[in-house]
Amino acid sequence: MDAGTIHAIWTVILFLSMVGIIFWAYSKKQKARFDEAANLVFADEEENTTSSNKTTGVDKQ
Incomplete structure (x- = not known):
């Protein structure tokens, strides 16, 4: 096996890995x-707001 063949095999392996990751990322499962992970940032802000209201006794509206 020469270097060209090894590089070609490595390219095919990386391409198939990339296609597999894309199918996994876009699967409906x-x-x-x-979606839950995307909203974690907002959940953290809500927790901080409610905990600061409890400690200061101020009700923000």
Whole structure:
């Protein structure tokens, strides 16, 4: 096996890995999990707001 063949095999392996990751990321089974992860930032802000209201005794409206 020469270097060209090894590079070609490595390219095919990396391409198939990339295609597999794309199918995994866009599969419908992962949508709920990704949506939950996307909203974690907002949930953290809500927790910080409610905890600061409890400590100061101020009710923000």
